Amino acid sequence: MKKQEKEHLILLGLIELYIKNGKPIGSNTLKESGFDDFSSATIRNYFFKLEEHGYLTQQHASGGRIPTDQAYKFYINYPTSKEYLSRQKRKTLEKELAFEDKEVVAYLNKVAETLSETSGFPILLSAPRFDQDFIVDIKLLSLDPHRVLCIVLTSFGMVHTEIFYTSTKLSNFALKRIESYFYFRRTGLDKPSLDEEELRLAEHFYSEIMLRHLANHATFVHDDIYKTGFTKLLQYPELQEPGILASTLALFENAHLMNVLCEEACKENHLKTWIGEDLAQLLPGAEDLAIIVIPYSIREKPVGAIALLGPKRLGYKQVFEILSLASKTLSDTLTSLMFKHQMTYRVPQAKGIDMQHSPMHVEQTRHLLLGSDLHKNDNKGNAS
Numbered sequence: 286m287k288k289q290e291k292e293h294l295i296l297l298g299l300i301e302l303y304i305k306n307g308k309p310i311g312s313n314t315l316k317e318s319g320f321d322d323f324s325s326a327t328i329r330n331y332f333f334k335l336e337e338h339g340y341l342t343q344q345h346a347s348g349g350r351i352p353t354d355q356a357y358k359f360y361i362n363y364p365t366s367k368e369y370l371s372r373q374k375r376k377t378l379e380k381e382l383a384f385e386d387k388e389v390v391a392y393l394n395k396v397a398e399t400l401s402e403t404s405g406f407p408i409l410l411s412a413p414r415f416d417q418d419f420i421v422d423i424k425l426l427s428l429d430p431h432r433v434l435c436i437v438l439t440s441f442g443m444v445h446t447e448i449f450y451t452s453t454k455l456s457n458f459a460l461k462r463i464e465s466y467f468y469f470r471r472t473g474l475d476k477p478s479l480d481e482e483e484l485r486l487a488e489h490f491y492s493e494i495m496l497r498h499l500a501n502h503a504t505f506v507h508d509d510i511y512k513t514g515f516t517k518l519l520q521y522p523e524l525q526e527p528g529i530l531a532s533t534l535a536l537f538e539n540a541h542l543m544n545v546l547c548e549e550a551c552k553e554n555h556l557k558t559w560i561g562e563d564l565a566q567l568l569p570g571a572e573d574l575a576i577i578v579i580p581y582s583i584r585e586k587p588v589g590a591i592a593l594l595g596p597k598r599l600g601y602k603q604v605f606e607i608l609s610l611a612s613k614t615l616s617d618t619l620t621s622l623m624f625k626h627q628m629t630y631r632v633p634q635a636k637g638i639d640m641q642h643s644p645m646h647v648e649q650t651r652h653l654l655l656g657s658d659l660h661k662n663d664n665k666g667n668a669s
Contacts, residue, residue, distance in 0.1 A: 295323070533574060546590075579612045588619075
């Protein structure tokens with residue numbers, strides 16, 4: 286083995302050991318972890334050279350070494366034939382990501398949750414807007430005497446919430462009767478009996494719900510975002526200090542920044558990694574974090590991305606394999622769903638899409654019948 290190869294071997298071994306235990310690595314520790322062929326003195330000499338080259342650093346003079354951002358980038362790009370994701374875990378992940386139903390939004394939530402559980406890190410998933418998504422149910426919940434929470438469920442599994450104010454105190458029975466009115470408006474079936482005040486509120490709520498839903502569906506500037514797994518960060522001691530944890534969470538909550546990173550990965554159409562100072566340049570306080578983003582496609586066109594957040598000492602090689610498998614499976618599944626269910630989608634206007642070729646479907650707005658339209662459909666059985 287050449288001298289440079291030995292140096293690389295020492296560096297890679299130190300990085301993987303530090304990723305595993307999160308503690309500075311001394312020469313004796315590394316020697317006892319599979320480097321018996323090297324003396325402690327030899328290992329220290331390599332440590333010194335690697336520190337000179339900017340790959341290692343020390344928190345204090347007599348302490349062990351820890352990898353720098355430069356070291357992690359070297360580790361990421363170093364070629365290897367080793368598989369970090371077992372065949373059994375690969376098959377299990379493929380099975381969990383399989384999906385055939387029409388509830389595509391529910392599927393995206395499932396993908397995010399599955400990847401967070403598999404990787405052990407928070408996951409953010411950006412997605413296009415799927416058309417032909419209709420309201421299938423509307424629920425009402427009293428928050429206090431004058432506020433009502435409205436929950437809108439759609440055919441693709443989307444959940445929208447709105448809060449309405451009313452000067453009239455509504456009982457739970459009144460709310461159920463108003464829900465029945467919503468059902469009648471959507472289906473033309475089972476017209477309920479409401480008193481004058483309840484009917485006035487029901488008509489007002491229904492019109493307001495439909496208009497807000499229409500506005501939300503039509504206004505599409507940034508990708509829809511699905512995220513989960515924030516509690517996974519608590520297993521890393523370096524992130525448990527309240528200030529650091531708050532800064533870490535703020536990174537994923539920064540919708541604009543995450544959209545920028547996801548769009549960049551989509552534009553270049555390959556996996557991208559931001560480590561330490563790469564992120565700190567974009568958001569102060571992020572120098573101890575890493576974000577990995579990989580795009581996914583529909584009909585071979587990038588439409589969204591999967592992002593993973595963690596400390597710098599994360600298992601990059603295994604994460605890359607998990608995200609790559611997820612991206613391919615998600616791309617194949619969505620492409621199949623688009624064809625099977627004759628679905629279409631839109632990407633945000635901010636991405637430069639020509640909205641004339643993917644408008645919000647007029648056919649959808651035709652079914653959003655408001656108060657003045659109800660009498661036209663009382664006997665048709667197809668009111669929406």
